[in-house]
Each structure stands twice: as structure tokens, then as C-alpha cells.
Amino acid sequence: MSENIQQKIEQLRKELNQHNENYYLMDEPSISDLEFDLLLKELQDLEAKHPEFHDDNSPTVRVGGGVTKIFPTVQHQFRMYSLDNSYDYDDLADWEKRIIKTIDEPVEFVAELKYDGASISILYENGKLVQAVTRGDGFQGDEITSNVKTISDIPVKLTGDFPERFFMRGEIYLTRKNFDKINKQREEEGLDLFMNPRNTASGSLKMQDSGEVRKRRLSSVLYQFVSQEVPAESHWELLHQAHDWGFTISEQAKLCKNLDEIKEFINFWDTERHNLPFEIDGIVLKVNSLKQQRQLGYTAKSPRWAMAYKFKAEKVETELEKVTYQVGRTGAITPVANLKPVLLAGTTVKRASLHNEDIIKKLGLHEHDFVYVEKGGEIIPKIVGVNEEKRTSDSKEIEYIKNCPECGTELIKLEDQAIHFCPNDLHCPPQVVGRMIHYVSRKALNIDNLGSETIEQLYKERLIENPADFYALTKEQILPLDRMAEKSAQNIIDGIEKSKEIPFEKVLFGIGIKHVGETVAKKLVKNFNTIEDLKKATAEELCQVEDIGMKIAVSIVDFFNNPENILMLERLKSYGVQLEKGENTNEVLSNALEGKTFLFTGKLSLFTRESAEEMVEKHGGKNISAVSKNLNYLVVGEKAGSKLKKAQDIGTITILDEQEFLDLIG
Ligand SMILES: NC(=O)c1ccc[n+]([C@@H]2O[C@H](COP(=O)([O-])OP(=O)(O)OC[C@H]3O[C@@H](n4cnc5c(N)ncnc54)[C@H](O)[C@@H]3O)[C@@H](O)[C@H]2O)c1
Ligand SMILES: [Zn+2]
Numbered sequence: 015m016s017e018n019i020q021q022k023i024e025q026l027r028k029e030l031n032q033h034n035e036n037y038y039l040m041d042e043p044s045i046s047d048l049e050f051d052l053l054l055k056e057l058q059d060l061e062a063k064h065p066e067f068h069d070d071n072s073p074t075v076r077v078g079g080g081v082t083k084i085f086p087t088v089q090h091q092f093r094m095y096s097l098d099n100s101y102d103y104d105d106l107a108d109w110e111k112r113i114i115k116t117i118d119e120p121v122e123f124v125a126e127l128k129y130d131g132a133s134i135s136i137l138y139e140n141g142k143l144v145q146a147v148t149r150g151d152g153f154q155g156d157e158i159t160s161n162v163k164t165i166s167d168i169p170v171k172l173t174g175d176f177p178e179r180f181f182m183r184g185e186i187y188l189t190r191k192n193f194d195k196i197n198k199q200r201e202e203e204g205l206d207l208f209m210n211p212r213n214t215a216s217g218s219l220k221m222q223d224s225g226e227v228r229k230r231r232l233s234s235v236l237y238q239f240v241s242q243e244v245p246a247e248s249h250w251e252l253l254h255q256a257h258d259w260g261f262t263i264s265e266q267a268k269l270c271k272n273l274d275e276i277k278e279f280i281n282f283w284d285t286e287r288h289n290l291p292f293e294i295d296g297i298v299l300k301v302n303s304l305k306q307q308r309q310l311g312y313t314a315k316s317p318r319w320a321m322a323y324k325f326k327a328e329k330v331e332t333e334l335e336k337v338t339y340q341v342g343r344t345g346a347i348t349p350v351a352n353l354k355p356v357l358l359a360g361t362t363v364k365r366a367s368l369h370n371e372d373i374i375k376k377l378g379l380h381e382h383d384f385v386y387v388e389k390g391g392e393i394i395p396k397i398v399g400v401n402e403e404k405r406t407s408d409s410k411e412i413e414y415i416k417n418c419p420e421c422g423t424e425l426i427k428l429e430d431q432a433i434h435f436c437p438n439d440l441h442c443p444p445q446v447v448g449r450m451i452h453y454v455s456r457k458a459l460n461i462d463n464l465g466s467e468t469i470e471q472l473y474k475e476r477l478i479e480n481p482a483d484f485y486a487l488t489k490e491q492i493l494p495l496d497r498m499a500e501k502s503a504q505n506i507i508d509g510i511e512k513s514k515e516i517p518f519e520k521v522l523f524g525i526g527i528k529h530v531g532e533t534v535a536k537k538l539v540k541n542f543n544t545i546e547d548l549k550k551a552t553a554e555e556l557c558q559v560e561d562i563g564m565k566i567a568v569s570i571v572d573f574f575n576n577p578e579n580i581l582m583l584e585r586l587k588s589y590g591v592q593l594e595k596g597e598n599t600n601e602v603l604s605n606a607l608e609g610k611t612f613l614f615t616g617k618l619s620l621f622t623r624e625s626a627e628e629m630v631e632k633h634g635g636k637n638i639s640a641v642s643k644n645l646n647y648l649v650v651g652e653k654a655g656s657k658l659k660k661a662q663d664i665g666t667i668t669i670l671d672e673q674e675f676l677d678l679i680g
Contacts, residue, residue, distance in 0.1 A: 019060065023067050026057040034078030042213065046388075046396070047295065048327060051099055071653075075314045077152035083622045084222060085156035092181065092240050094135060094149040096315050097298065097322040103277060106299070109321050110273055116318075117306050124249050125279040126267045127287075128296040128322055129235055131187030132216035134162060136236075139179050141172040148219065152315075154619070161219055162186070164228035169260035176259045177245055184236035184261075188215040189292045192231045206466075209394070211293050233292070236261040248302045269302065284325055288359060296324040329388045330363075331401060332356040334379070337368065337412055341420045343448020347434040349374060349414070351385070351397055359389045366395045370432040371414045378402075380409040420444055439528075440578055446480070447473050449526045453481040457532055458524030459513040463505040471495045480578075481525060482585035484510050514590045518545075521592055525583075528569040533624070537561055538570075545583060545593040549574045560639050606679055607635030610646045616654030620672040633679050641667070649675045 033050055037043040043050075058074050061067060069075075077096050081087045100106055113121055135155070137145040146162035148155040163170055165186065188196075193211040200207055208214040218230040239252040246252045250269055257263045266283070270276045280297050287294050301307050301319035310318040333354040340348045349368040356363055366387055368374055377400055379385070384404040385397045417424055418436035420443050425434040436442050439449070450469050454461035461484070472478045477491055487510065492503040516524075522545075523535035530538070541559045542548040548570070556567035573579055587593050612630045614623050621629075626649065627637045638645060641660040648661040649670045661667040670678065 019064055020067055023057065023060050023064070026053060026060070027069070027072055030054060030057065030073040030078075034073060035080070038079035038216070039082065042209065046327065047324070051324070077149060077315065079148065079150050079152075079155070081148075081150045081154055081156050082220060084220065085158055087150075087154050087619055088145070088147045088157045089154045090135060090147065090150075090152070094133065094152045094155070094183070095312060095317055096152070097320055098313075098316045099296075099322050099324050101324055101326065103273075106276065106321065106323060107273060112318070113301065113306075113310065116310055119306075121306060122248075122302040123270045123276060124253070124267055124300045124302050125270050125276055126237060126264050126298045126300070127283065127290075127294045128298045128324075129185040129187050129264075130212045130293045130295045131185040132212075132219055134158075134184060134186050134219075134234075135240075136162065136168070136182045136184075137179075138172060138176070138182060141176055143168070143170045156220065158219055160224045161221065161227040164224050165232045165234055167262045168234045172259040174258045174260075177241060177243070180239060180241035182236050182256060182261060183238040183240060184234055186215055186219060186232050186234050187211065187292055188218070188230065188232055191291060192233075196230060234262055235264050237264065237267075237298075244304060247304060249300055249304065249307070250302050252304075270299075280323055287325070294325075296322050298322050327388045328359045329386050329398065330356050330358050331384055331386055332363075334381070334383045334385050334397075336381075337374070337379075339415055339419045341418060341436055341442065341444045343444055343451065345436045345439055345442060345445050347415075347418070347425060347436065351379075353385070353387065356387065358387060358395060363387060363389070363395045366397050368397065371434065372432050374412055374414065379412045380405055381412060382406070382409055418442060440480075440576070443473070450478060450481060450484075452526050453484075453524045454513075455524075458520055459516050460520075461506075461509040461513050463502060463509050468492075468495065468498075468506070480582050482582045482589070484513075485586070485589035485591070514592070516592060518592045518595050521586070522548075525579075525586075527573045529566045530570065534562065534566060536624070539595055543595045545587075549580075602634065603632045604679070605634035607633040610635045611638045611644055612636070612647045612649065613638055613641060613645055613657070614649045614651070615657040616651035618649075618651035618672060620676065626675070629679060647675075647678075 030050070030053055033043065033045060033053075037050075054073065057072070061072065061074055077094065098109075100109065110121075133149040135147050135149070136143060137147075143159075143163065145157060146159045147157050150156060162168060188211040190211060193208070193214055196214065197207045208217075214230070215232055218227055218232060221227050236256055237253070238249075239246075239256055244252070246255060250267075253263050253267060268275075268279055270279060276299060283294070283297060299321045301310065307317070307319040312318060335352045335354055338350050338352055340350055342348060349370070351366045351368050353364055353366060368377075368379075377385075377397060379397075379400060384401040386399040386401065387395050388398045389395045414434070415425070418438065421436065421438050421441060423436050423438040423442065426437050427434050436445065439445050447466070447470055450473070451466045453459055454464045454469070459481075464484075469478070472487070472492075472495070475491075475495070477487060478484060487507070489503045489507050492498055492506055493500070519535050519539040522538060523530065523532050537559055538548060538556075542551065551570075553564065553567040553571050556562055556570055557564060583593065607630060612627075612635050614626050618626065630637050641648065641657050641664065643664060643666065645661065645664075645667050647668050647670055648657065649672060650658050651672060658669065661669060
């Protein structure tokens with residue numbers, strides 16, 4: 015029994031962590047917020063009943079975001095908490111009761127809009143903006159100061175009578191208007207559209223080029239002052255002081271004396287929110303008195319003095335016109351419900367994703383059914399049910415297609431997946447185009463100026479069918495394309511030429527071998543010097559490489575077994591594309607670590623694991639993957655676990671922290 019519960023808890027944690035990663039790091043959630051919150055609630059309840067399975071790293075304790083490797087990591091001097099959620103007035107009444115139990119004097123609340131964006135903590139010293147950090151996991155976040163400085167309504171210099179040093183926290187968001195503008199431009203450029211303003215705001219903050227961030231025209235609202243000493247008695251006063259110092263605070267915030275006033279505020283904004291120039295996903299309630307806030311304190315994840323009230327997703331009924339199928343760039347098939355247009359949460363909805371065959375079956379969807387459509391967490395609308403009473407007796411059940419709508423090939427379904435695929439990866443049009451778009455992308459061959467729209471046109475004109483064809487293109491062939499001018503055509507040709515200098519590992523990533531991502535490509539290049547060596551490797555040999563399992567190995571072997579791929583590689587080589595390891599990849603900086611073996615464990619904060627392993631190699635050392643007598647040094651980050659214990663037990667291994675490792679290589 016308890017084993018089952020433990021398994022369930024672990025499975026929920028795993029699932030939630032994956033959703034957190036999709037949401038916070040990739041900015042691409044795959045489920046609605048409500049679904050996420052229900053899963054989280056299930057886990058919370060189980061953990062509460064079974065404290066023996068408590069874990070400090072559980073998604074019920076840790077805020078879901080993390081830090082990226084792109085920006086410096088900064089520890090928060092004051093932890094950034096999450097908010098507890100409620101969905102109805104009963105939840106709110108319970109919360110009020112709990113507060114009254116602790117505090118036996120009148121309690122006032124500030125009701126604010128819950129802006130749907132990304133949270134930020136900004137440090138001001140002597141009136142100047144000195145540092146801006148994302149919430150990250152609540153303990154540490156990404157330092158994105160230069161990006162935040164591009165946001166026009168965030169003051170870099172304060173006015174009036176401000177404290178010497180404090181943090182101002184708030185939300186960075188994107189107005190609906192600016193979001194639409196960005197998407198319109200992306201559409202013109204043939205780029206994928208962004209999903210919603212929240213993800214776009216959060217993604218924009220993590221861009222590396224501040225100039226690009228500026229172009230996104232982000233907005234801010236600041237809602238919390240944090241400091242060792244606080245120059246006021248209430249949250250309300252602080253908000254207004256912050257306004258005097260130059261911050262944008264919420265115009266809609268309201269002081270409420272009791273639950274009735276709170277309800278009125280919520281009801282008003284539940285309908286009025288669609289007329290706001292930005293998206294909100296609820297209301298935030300905060301105890302106004304700072305003294306009372308201190309008395310109430312915090313739970314493991316959220317303040318007890320604040321509560322979010324999430325609006326329910328709106329639901330409407332409409333008719334299903336037909337189901338069509340999209341073929342993605344990886345061959346994945348997505349069924350789409352085409353709906354009779356209907357107004358939902360302020361926008362006209364015509365289509366809803368059905369995800370896969372199982373979902374269609376679960377809904378029991380029939381042709382021309384009347385369906386309920388919901389916009390949860392303002393993501394892509396979703397069909398949540400069928401009004402069977404309106405179904406006519408002769409209506410047929412939706413039958414899933416058997417063949418690819420783009421190329422006619424019979425679809426396949428992988429055992430452990432719900433999705434159908436078109437296996438014709440070399441000749442199915444969207445897959446062919448997808449592969450070439452991937453090839454030119456920034457992390458692969460980085461061919462600037464060659465957008466997906468141009469690639470689609472070139473493909474339609476039968477000028478290109480695989481990456482090798484890029485190198486045979488001439489300016490004369492490109493010029494006649496839509497909206498192409500002399501200069502842009504030349505830029506494309508120059509970009510293609512320049513890509514011949516891109517190192518082997520990126521080319522290997524770019525040619526699109528299934529399951530070979532950026533990291534795997536790097537690992538392969540470390541172990542195989544040339545494409546020829548890689549081609550000769552058996553699946554067993556490939557499995558010897560760290561992090562490469564049978565699935566990846568088989569996919570690599572399959573790739574090289576296909577004569578069309580071999581031909582493409584030969585052509586790439588003849589054009590001068592890098593298919594061998596360059597000299598500088600093996601650049602040696604010293605032989606300080608000659609003959610020594612290293613292993614990194616735990617959460618590293620001064621460098622990434624990858625760059626650490628690279629440093630070891632550049633200084634003549636060797637990385638190994640397990641703790642054994644052969645290991646000389648174990649470098650431990652935060653929360654090192656079993657590896658550290660094992661190393662201590664062996665007794666001959668030198669244990670270093672990150673700084674000591676850096677000292678070692680000077
Ligand atoms: N769909 C998914 O896959 C997925 C995955 C992870 C999280 N989520 C969603 O994200 C949320 C996760 O919770 P969370 O911890 O990020 O926080 P949250 O969004 O529930 O609430 C906390 C955040 O609200 C923001 N906020 C906006 N206006 C505010 C105001 N006036 N005062 C204070 N804070 C304000 C702050 O950024 C704060 O960090 C949940 O709603 C969850 O459903 C969804
Ligand atoms: Zn196909």
C-alpha cells in the first residue's frame with residue numbers, strides 16, 4: 015500500500031516537474047493552469063497525509079521556475095514565494111477564518127489584479143537600478159538587469175524620498191496590443207506564432223540581445239516593496255510611496271474592509287477583465303497591515319497573508335464543422351477541430367486542438383457534434399465535452415485517418431506514445447521543410463536571413479529538398495522569389511557561405527538525426543573525430559558514449575544506413591561543410607590536470623557541468639561517469655547525494671567544492 019502511495023507521489027512530482035519545465039523554462043505549457051493546479055493539489059493532499067515522503071525538492075515546496083545557463087545566477091536575499099490559489103468563495107472564506115484565528119483585531123485587505131506575466135525582483139541602491147533578477151526557483155534566479163533596463167516604464171533613477179537600499183518586486187507583462195503586433199510581424203516573416211502574452215513576456219526577458227528585448231515593448235507593474243527596514247505600516251501605503259518614487263503600480267488596486275467587498279471586486283473584474291489592455295488570470299488578496307503580515311508568516315511555499323483567486327475558464331458551446339489533421343515538422347500528426355466561430359474570453363475561436371486519437375475517443379466525438387469549448391489558462395482552446403442531446407441519430411463517430419494528409423504514407427504509432435507519425439521523413443513536405451528550417455536555425459548552422467518562409471518558397475520552386483541543396487543555390491535563383499531584393503539575396507548567399515565555418519558538432523545537430531539534440535551531438539563529437547568514424551560505429555559502440563542509450567544509438571545507425579543520407583553528407587563535404595572535429599575544439603590550456611580523473615555531482619552554481627567537463631579536458635584531465643577507485647577528484651555542488659557518500663566511503667578520492675576546483679586549474 016505505502017509503496018503504491020510513494021510511487022504515486024513520485025509519479026506526480028515527475029509529471030509536475032516536467033510541466034514546470036515546459037511552462038517556466040521553455041515557455042510552452044502543454045496543459046492548462048487549472049489542470050496543473052489540480053495535479054498539484056492532488057500531490058499536496060497526498061504529501062499532507064504521508065509526511066514520511068516529504069521532500070524539500072517537491073514541486074509543492076519549490077517554485078517551479080529554475081535558472082538558465084545563459085545568465086549569471088543570483089541568490090535572492092529575500093526568498094521569492096509563490097501564492098496559494100483559490101477558485102471559489104468558500105476557499106476565500108476558509109482563508110479569512112484562518113487569518114482571524116491568528117489575529118484578533120480587524121483585518122483589512124488590498125485586492126489587486128493578478129497580472130499574467132513573469133515576476134521580477136529589482137534592487138535599487140541610492141535611487142539607482144542596480145540589479146534585476148527573475149524569480150527562478152524562489153531561492154535563486156537569473157540576473158537579467160540589462161534586459162529589464164530596456165522596459166520603458168521601469169525607472170532606472172528614482173525621484174522623491176526613497177530608502178537607500180531596497181528591492182521592488184513586480185510583474186513584467188505584455189499588453190494584448192503589443193502581443194498582436196509581434197505576432198503579426200512574425201507571421202509576415204514566416205516564423206511560428208507565439209502562444210500567449212504571458213509566455214512571450216517571460217520568453218522575451220530571457221533573450222540574450224537587449225536590443226531585441228527593447229523591441230518587444232514590455233510593460234511593468236510593481237506590487238511589493240522588500241527591505242530590511244520598511245518605511246510604512248501597511249502595504250497600501252508602500253504602494254503609494256513606490257508610485258511617488260517613480261514606479262508604475264496597479265491603478266485598479268483597492269482597499270477592502272471585508273469579504274463582501276472582496277467579492278464585489280472579484281465579480282466586477284471577472285467580466286471586466288476582457289476589456290483590460292492586458293491579460294490577468296485572477297485577483298490577488300493581501301493582508302494590508304505589515305505587522306499582521308509578519309504575525310501570519312509563510313508556509314513552505316507561500317505567504318499566509320496573501321491569496322490568489324483564479325478566474326474560472328470560460329466555457330461555450332458550438333458546432334464541430336470538421337476534423338482536419340496537421341503534419342508537424344517532425345512528422346507528428348495533430349488533429350484539429352474546426353468549429354463554427356464563437357466568442358470566448360474576448361476572442362473569436364474557430365479551431366481547437368484535439369491532441370491525439372485517444373482524446374477524440376475519450377470524448378466520443380461524432381461528426382457535427384455540439385461541443386463545449388474552454389480556454390483554460392488562456393492557452394489554445396480545448397474541447398472539454400460533448401452535448402450528446404443535440405446529436406442526430408445518423409451522425410457517425412469520427413474516424414482517425416490512416417494515411418498522411420500531406421504525402422499519403424501510412425501512419426505509424428509508436429508503442430509508448432499517443433501520437434501518430436508519418437514515417438516518410440525524407441519526402442513528406444512539412445517534414446522536408448522542417449528539416450531544412452532546423453538546419454539553418456541559430457543553434458545549428460545559424461544561417462541568418464534565411465527564414466522559414468523563404469525556405470518554403472525555395473522548396474515549392476523545387477530548388478531545395480535537403481540541406482546540401484543550400485550550397486548549390488545561386489543569387490539568380492533566389493532573386494525571383496516574393497519580396498526578395500538584390501541585397502537580401504546576397505545576404506542569403508553570404509550566410510550560406512559563412513556556415514561552412516560552423517563547427518562539426520553544430521553540423522551534426524543540424525542534419526537532424528532523430529534524437530540527436532545539441533548535447534548528444536557534442537558528446538558524439540568528443541568521441542568520434544569525423545563523420546566517417548561515426549558512420550562506422552555500431553550501436554553497441556555508440557552506447558559506450560556517456561548519455562547515449564540504445565534508442566539514440568539505433569537512430570544513428572539507421573540514419574547512416576540510408577543511402578540518401580550518405581549522398582547528402584558526401585555533398586555537404588564536397589561543399590566544404592565541417593564534418594570533422596576542428597583543431598580548436600581540442601585546444602589545450604595547460605597540463606595541470608594531466609592523468610587525473612574528475613566527476614561533478616550535485617547542483618553546480620559557479621559553472622555548468624558541461625563547461626566544467628570542458629575545462630577538465632582543456633587542462634589535460636579526464637572525465638569519468640561513476641565513483642570508483644579510479645576517480646581522483648569529486649567536485650561537489652549543492653545537495654550532493656549518494657556519489658559524495660560513496661566517494662567518502664572509498665576514502666582515496668579528493669573532494670572539492672566548486673571554488674577549490676577553480677583554484678586547482680588556476
Ligand atoms: N500549465 C502548466 O503547465 C503550468 C505549469 C506550471 C505552472 N503553471 C501555472 O503557474 C502558476 C504557478 O504558480 P506560481 O508559483 O508561478 O504562481 P502564481 O502565478 O499562482 O502566483 C504567484 C505569482 O503571481 C504573480 N503576480 C501577478 N500579479 C500579482 C500581484 N498583484 N501580487 C503578487 N503577485 C502577483 C507573481 O509573479 C507571483 O510570483 C499556477 O497558476 C499554475 O497553474 C502552469
Ligand atoms: Zn507524410
